[in-house]
Amino acid sequence: MNYTILIYETQADFAARNNPDPKEREAYWAAWPRYAQALKEAGVFVGGAGLQLPGTATTLKFPDGKRQVQDGPYADTKEQLGGFFIIDVPNLDAALDWAARVPYAPGRVFEVRPNLVPPS
Amino acid sequence: MEARRAVEQAARDSYARLIAFLAARSRDVAAAEDALADAFQAALETWPGSGVPDKPEAWLLTVARRRLTDAARHARVHTEALPTLLALTDEAHDLAATDMVFPDERLKLLFVCAHPAIDPALRTPLMLQTVLGLPAAHIASAFLVKPVAMSQRLVRTKGKIRDAGIAFELPEAKELPERLDTVLEAIYAAYGSGWDDVAGADPRRKGLAREALDLGRLLLRLLPTEPEVQGLVALMLHCEARREARRSARGTYVPLSEQDTAHWSRAMIEEAEQLLNIAVQANRIGRFQLEAAIQSVHAHRARTGYTDWEAIALLYEGLVRFAPSLGAQVGRAAAIAEARGATTGWRLLEAIPSEDVKNYQPYWALAAHLFKRMEQFPEAAAAYSRAIGLCEDQAVREFLTQQAAGTQSS
Numbered sequence: 001m002n003y004t005i006l007i008y009e010t011q012a013d014f015a016a017r018n019n020p021d022p023k024e025r026e027a028y029w030a031a032w033p034r035y036a037q038a039l040k041e042a043g044v045f046v047g048g049a050g051l052q053l054p055g056t057a058t059t060l061k062f063p064d065g066k067r068q069v070q071d072g073p074y075a076d077t078k079e080q081l082g083g084f085f086i087i088d089v090p091n092l093d094a095a096l097d098w099a100a101r102v103p104y105a106p107g108r109v110f111e112v113r114p115n116l117v118p119p120s
Numbered sequence: 121m122e123a124r125r126a127v128e129q130a131a132r133d134s135y136a137r138l139i140a141f142l143a144a145r146s147r148d149v150a151a152a153e154d155a156l157a158d159a160f161q162a163a164l165e166t167w168p169g170s171g172v173p174d175k176p177e178a179w180l181l182t183v184a185r186r187r188l189t190d191a192a193r194h195a196r197v198h199t200e201a202l203p204t205l206l207a208l209t210d211e212a213h214d215l216a217a218t219d220m221v222f223p224d225e226r227l228k229l230l231f232v233c234a235h236p237a238i239d240p241a242l243r244t245p246l247m248l249q250t251v252l253g254l255p256a257a258h259i260a261s262a263f264l265v266k267p268v269a270m271s272q273r274l275v276r277t278k279g280k281i282r283d284a285g286i287a288f289e290l291p292e293a294k295e296l297p298e299r300l301d302t303v304l305e306a307i308y309a310a311y312g313s314g315w316d317d318v319a320g321a322d323p324r325r326k327g328l329a330r331e332a333l334d335l336g337r338l339l340l341r342l343l344p345t346e347p348e349v350q351g352l353v354a355l356m357l358h359c360e361a362r363r364e365a366r367r368s369a370r371g372t373y374v375p376l377s378e379q380d381t382a383h384w385s386r387a388m389i390e391e392a393e394q395l396l397n398i399a400v401q402a403n404r405i406g407r408f409q410l411e412a413a414i415q416s417v418h419a420h421r422a423r424t425g426y427t428d429w430e431a432i433a434l435l436y437e438g439l440v441r442f443a444p445s446l447g448a449q450v451g452r453a454a455a456i457a458e459a460r461g462a463t464t465g466w467r468l469l470e471a472i473p474s475e476d477v478k479n480y481q482p483y484w485a486l487a488a489h490l491f492k493r494m495e496q497f498p499e500a501a502a503a504y505s506r507a508i509g510l511c512e513d514q515a516v517r518e519f520l521t522q523q524a525a526g527t528q529s530s
């Protein structure tokens with residue numbers, strides 16, 4: 001069964017990605033490849049991606065059927081979607097175990113959802 | 121007539137085991153319930169003619185399994201469960217043909233109902249429905265919810281179990297204490313507040329006390345050596361032992377300290393004490409053992425004629441450290457007030473953030489009682505008024521109104 005782990009990051013997370021201090025920058029970047037590697041070695045990795053800063057997002061809406069293009073992400077929340085992993089595990093409990101191992105930083109939030117299976 | 125009785129007997133004895141067995145294989149509680157309901161219906165139709173089968177449970181299981189596989193074939197999703205269900209065909213056949221007893225999966229079902237991914241407010245209703253087979257309407261009234269709303273919430277929750285793929289597995293050893301805690305809490309929530317101290321009782325959900333005790337005893341059979349399980353059952357037995365003494369012959373409310381101990385059930389107290397004795401020997405103290413120990417000290421009054429409030433206060437200190445719930449904090453303040461005076465007790469009560477106690481009836485009942493003892497009558501009158509306003513029980517409301525009478529002079 002496929003699950004997606006959605007990773008919501010804080011302002012501090014996004015700032016750390018390009019922090020001029022190499023130590024701070026390193027601290028952000030170092031953990032992700034190790035986690036992805038662990039997923040692959042366990043044979044549960046399906047896919048995943050990190051996303052660029054929320055400021056790079058563009059939102060498309062259709063109020064009254066008319067297309068409206070807006071600068072910025074859709075959700076106006078403190079934490080923003082920063083990336084995701086898709087994993088193949090037998091059940092929710094196994095998915096939660098993997099979500100618990102996603103690199104953590106204060107304020108970071110993970111949401112686990114089963115992937116939709118199209119009607120056969 | 122005999123066939124109908126046989127169906128009812130099977131429903132009473134094996135409902136939870138059959139549901140648990142089917143749900144553990146289909147991962148779908150709602151589908152298991154539907155399939156089993158169909159199987160019982162089929163039994164009612166065919167047993168009077170064909171006679172009661174040798175193994176009624178295996179017969180029911182075979183029919184329910186057939187319904188489940190048919191349903192899975194027609195379902196849009198969840199083809200994943202189909203191979204497991206087909207394997208179940210053989211299993212059901214084996215069970216019918218041999219003396220094999222089908223495995224007891226009720227513990228897994230209890231862990232699923234109280235899974236951390238399930239809304240805490242729905243864990244108890246879910247257990248009551250799937251494990252005890254209680255109708256949604258009955259559960260709804262105990263939780264002060266409309267029956268339709270309760271049914272919808274239960275359907276949604278079972279949908280989450282199926283769609284999110286919650287595992288029908290026992291937690292690993294390292295996770296067991298935490299996971300067991302949520303099961304114990306869900307059972308205790310059905311029992312209601314165990315805090316029935318000096319001045320204020322909050323006997324909510326009292327209608328489900330027996331059901332909660334049933335769930336507790338079931339869990340005790342399935343996990344016979346867990347001290348916290350023994351503690352929970354001991355706690356509920358102690359509270360249950362005083363059921364008859366909580367009301368006078370005229371139906372008025374009698375606070376714990378004024379109860380006639382002759383009306384307490386010796387048998388239940390005895391059983392509770394035995395369980396608690398076994399529990400503490402494991403040397404793994406926990407919230408429910410502490411709560412049971414508090415009730416055990418109260419129970420000693422039946423033999424000694426007095427209540428050791430200093431011991432109760434000490435146990436509440438421990439409890440507040442383990443589980444700093446509002447009930448524990450208010451209970452501690454009550455015990456300290458009895459042991460060391462109203463002023464000391466009030467100081468503890470006062471320290472609880474007022475935002476937390478806005479709607480907590482036992483807080484206001486105790487505050488009123490303490491103000492009255494400190495002879496601060498206007499404050500007492502105001503607190504009684506809030507306690508009465510938050511009361512859900514008519515007998516307690518009358519008791520508090522009577523207590524308040526002396527505070528509203530001039």
